[in-house]
Amino acid sequence: MQTSSDRRPWTFYVLAAVFAVYVLFLYGPMFCIFVLSFQGPQGGLVFPMRGRGIFWFVQLVTQADTGDMIGAITRSIPLALIVMVLTVAVSVSAGLAFREKFRGAGVLFYLVVASLVAPGYVLGIGIGLMFQVFGLSTDWWSSALGAQLSWTLPFGLLIMFAVFGRLSRSYEEAARDMGLTRTATLWLVILPIVLPGIIAVALFGFTLSYDEFARTLQTTGGTNTLPIEIWSMTQNVTSPSIYALGTLTTIFSFVIIGISLSAVALIQRRRTGRLA
Amino acid sequence: MDGRGTIELVGVFKRFGDGTVAVDGVNLKIADGAYCCLLGPSGCGKTTILRMIAGHETPTEGEILIGGENVVGLEPRRRGTAMMFQNYALFPHLSVRDNIAFALRAQGIERKERYRAADAVIEQVQLTALANRMPNQLSGGQQQRVALARAIVTKPRVLLLDEPLSALDEFLRLQMRSELREMQKRLGITFIHVTHTQLEAVAVAEQVVVMDKGRVEQASSARGIYADPASPYVARFMGGQNVLSGVVRSSGDGRAALTGAGGREFELTGQNRQLAAGSAVNFAVRRDEVVLAKAAAAPALGVNALRARVTMTEYQGTYVKVTLAIDLAPGEMNGADEFVAYVPEADFFAKAIQIGDAVVASWQTGSGRLLTGDANAFPRH
Amino acid sequence: MVPARTRLTLQVLPLVVVLLVFFVFPLLIVLAVSFFHYDDMGMKPGFTLENYAAVLDTGLTYRLYWSMIKFAVMTWACTLVIGFLVAYFLVFHVRSKLIAIGLFLVCTVPFWTSNIIRMISWLPLLGKQGLINSALVGTGVIHQPLQFLLFSDFSVVVSYVHIFTIFMIVPIFNTMSRIDRALFEAARDAGLSRLQTMLQVVIPLTRNGIALGSIFVVTLVMGDFYIVKVLSGGGRASILSAVYDDISTLLFPQAAAQSVFLIIIVMLMVGIILRVVDVRKELVDRQ
Structure with missing residues (x-):
């Protein structure tokens, strides 16, 4: 039996349809390149499928014309890990400071917002020029790292604002009541409570770096990161190997996302005991 | 009673950074082992007084003496006070037992010892069956008991309770009210309980302090306040x-x-x-x-x-x-x-x-x- | 104990250093270079307004700004409508909180994957022999493949909407989640229709989220050059793609002048939105 207030309004069905179309729009194209990457040697860039197999994946790692894929990956992943660690450390530290009042908080906030919205490519040019001015050579672990941090830190900080905004101050006061020092309160109370938020910052730090393109293009020096390798492929490779690469990095991203979200879900479940 | 739980406020004045005066020259003496209620409408300064006694706020002027010792400027943990927060502030990442044993962990007491002490308090508040649960898995009344247990595990000489019953429904409020009273009698320590509910104050407290606009209007026994108001x-x-x-x-x-x-x-x-x-x-x-x-x-x-x-x-x-x-x-106005x-x-x-x-x-x-x-x-x- | 001021300074210091070294300083260098001389041999330090004159002198610049603003407005409109409807559905129509979070994550997951891959994933769909054209021709709806689908303004906007809508959904979702459900009942009691409730209650209350999302989307479109470069068919279709071409030919001063202009315009737009809405309050003091 349903009462009238239990019945869904017609708008529910309209909006559900909008939502479904949006999700299709979101995932459909990705699914297409996923499917097209598993073609045979005669495969092309469009449907219909010509043959089946993992030919283009093999091609990707064996063929020279697809560039230094392995090298790019061995740079992109360590870079993403470094960015992740720095993003977590710096944004948690600054986020904690923003909970209190300090001089210049307003200016710093707008600087963060500006860094977030400034055209990344221009920033990359500036960083490249800056290194040139100082006679330094650009590289993925120096200039590109800094360029990426100017993008991931604002994101990390915004997440920490949201996380700390929801964190009641009485936790800290309770801990101080019990005689914890400020440092002990941080490690034993605050950080464990906001752990899910920190994982989210880590996820953002890793993936934003791993996929970063605009800021990295002019700052990575002679050796490419993965997105730039893919970019140069879009300029000169016209075979499904580019789809194969897309499929691989997307799967990798999904694994990272899956691990992060599972970790968050696990923590929440432990805290609420909900069997979700 | 050795007087260690006596509280005295002398000329306490608190002005916040934005210029508002929360506490406007309060003198107050609370006897050791008393159940005292600070009663007043919201914004009357009662919570600020509680937080100043706990050490979470510092008075702009005046002295706060606990057991005869001026505690202004002293770290909260050195005051011998424990605070029970309005929404309990139970750590969501720790089980009931760990929450209660947490203060002992901070004191560097070894695991076995602190669990034994925690379990003793858990029994006192009848939560033994729930010791391994997480706070979010408990009802409001249970959470309140955990908060109480967590506050008393360090054997404070003064327990500060900030609107301890306001998050509970009417039925639980009455039940917890008498439990608090019983617990205070059993422990024999000073309780300072902040509330805005008149009936709650006169029901639990020996001493009721009615406040308004940062000042004490009257401090007296519950009966004194109700039957013989000063103003x-x-x-x-x-x-x-x-x-x-x-x-x-x-x-x-x-x-x-x-x-x-x-x-x-x-x-x-x-x-x-x-x-x-x-x-x-x-x-x-x-x-x-x-x-x-x-x-x-x-x-x-x-x-x-x-x-x-x-x-x-x-x-x-x-x-x-x-x-x-x-x-x-004739000529009289309606009051x-x-x-x-x-x-x-x-x-x-x-x-x-x-x-x-x-x-x-x-x-x-x-x-x-x-x-x-x-x-x-x-x-x- | 460390004094609070020293402690807070140390806490924000890393952030300040990164922002100064990798944001403020590089932009100052771009500003400086925009006044440099250049010739066939390269650029020389100096002070000239020639680069700005060169930028402002060509009709191309205005055409590029016009096309970029067109992209920005179209993308903004599409992402706003989609973002608002999706957020509205998730917040007010999905009853289980767990399912709402799940569906929200479904929207968010692609954000954590590569934009470049997401951009090229339109190629097999929109091309002359792509899925959409073959389907339309196959079913007899059209006889000739549609040309405007790929390498056109259309494909650029499609890709922008594809990638940037999440930046609209998240802020709107956040502000909407904080709306008290009782307001709906109050609105119904006051005799407001569903549409009136949305227009007079929900939209005003989600204003901050909409503003924040708009900042993101507009600046992302203005800051893009690779999507427009690939999907518009290789022509110069935005300021940054022009800057990209200048850089490729080592015309740094002119590229710098062009960039300075762009940044001023972007910051002005953001400034206007910030005047309307207190974004800081929205982001920092959320309680």
Whole structure:
């Protein structure tokens, strides 16, 4: 039996349809390149499928014309890990400071917002020029790292604002009541409570770096990161190997996302005991 | 009792960064092992006082003494106080047992020892079955018990409770109220309990401190506050009293004769202040000591009597709350106070009082109490 | 104990250093270079307004700004409508909180994957022999493949909407989640229709989220050059793609002048939105 207030309004069905179309729009194209990457040697860039197999994946790692894929990956992943660690450390530290009042908080906030919205490519040019001015050579672990941090830190900080905004101050006061020092309160109370938020910052730090393109293009020096390798492929490779690469990095991203979200879900479940 | 739980506030003043004065010169003494309630509307400064005793705020001026020692500037943990927070502040990432043992962990007590101490307290608050649960898996009442256990595990000499019952529903509130009282008796330590609910304060506390606008209006026993309010504000805030005014005609020998508007005559006893003839004073009359009689049946108006009309009746179980509109004398203005009589249930129905009835309200001379302080101080609702 | 001021300074210091070294300083260098001389041999320090004159002198610049603003407005409109409807559905129509979070994550997951891959994933769909054209021709709806689907303004906007809508959904979702459900009942009691409730209650209350999302989307479109470069068919279709071409030919000063202009315009737009809405309050003091 349903009462009238239990019945869904017609708008529910309209909006559900909008939502479904949006999700299709979101995932459909990705699914297409996923499917097209598993073609045979005669495969092309469009449907219909010509043959089946993992030919283009093999091609990707064996063929020279697809560039230094392995090298790019061995740079992109360590870079993403470094960015992740720095993003977590710096944004948690600054986020904690923003909970209190300090001089210049307003200016710093707008600087963060500006860094977030400034055209990344221009920033990359500036960083490249800056290194040139100082006679330094650009590289993925120096200039590109800094360029990426100017993008991931604002994101990390915004997440920490949201996380700390929801964190009641009485936790800290309770801990101080019990005689914890400020440092002990941080490690034993605050950080464990906001752990899910920190994982989210880590996820953002890793993936934003791993996929970063605009800021990295002019700052990575002679050796490419993965997105730039893919970019140069879009300029000169016209075979499904580019789809194969897309499929691989997307799967990798999904694994990272899956691990992060599972970790968050696990923590929440432990805290609420909900069997979700 | 060795006096370690005595609390004294001397000239405590607190101004916040934005210039608001939260506590405006408070002097207060709370006996060791007492159950004290700080009572007042929100924004009256009661929570700020609690937080200053705990060490989460620093007074702008004045001293706070715990056990005779000035604790201003001392770290919270060195004060021998423990605080129970309004929303309990239970750590969501720790189990019940770990939450309770947490303070002991901070003291560097080894795991086995602190679990033993925690388990003892857990038993005291009857949570043994839930010791391994996480806070979010508990009901409100259970969370409150965990918070209580966590606060007392360090054996504080003073327990500070910030609106401890406000997050609970009515039924649990009554239950936890008596549990808090029992726990305080068993532990024998000082409890300071902040609340904005009058009935809660008088039900649990030995000492009630009524506050308004950062000042202490009255600090007294629960009965003292309710039955013998010091000021018009306290009388109005606690309820149970009618506030009236008059001009002193004569006074002496603990008696005072007053004249109210329209020539009404009132008498007060039991007050030993010398009142100047011709000065305006306020006094309170207990609502449950007001006797109503139908105007037709009433003899000519004597001392301590008013003519009035019944405007509302509200059944309360053991008594009926009868609200009256006093018949105004020529030129008299309608005051902001309502005049109420608590009529015993049987009496009310025997007299068949109806809305609109003309009645005479009267009381014994001993029922009136002189009030001092601002006649126009009304509680904000 | 460390004094609070020293401690707070140390806490924000890393952030300040990164922002100064990798944000403020590089932009100052771009500003400086925009005044440099250049010739066939390269650039020389100096002070000239020639680069700005060169930028402002060509009709191309204005055409590029016009096309970029067109992209920004179209993308903003599409992402706003989609973002609002999706957020509205998730917040007010999905009853289980768990399912709402799940569906929200479904929207968010692609954000954590590569934008470049997401951009090229339109190629097999929109091309002349792509899925959409073959389907339309196959079913007889059209006889000739549609040309405007790929390498056109259309494909650029499609890709922008594809990638940037999440930046609209998240802020709107956040502000909407904080709306008290009782307001709907109050609105119904006051006799407001569903549409009136949305227009007069929900939209005003989600204003901050909409503003924040708009900042993101507009600046992302203005800051893009690779999507427009690939999907518009290789022509110069935005300021940054022009800057990209200048950089490729080492015309740094002119690229810098062009960039300075762009940044000023972007910051002005953001400034206007910030005047309308207190974004800081929205982001920092959320309680």
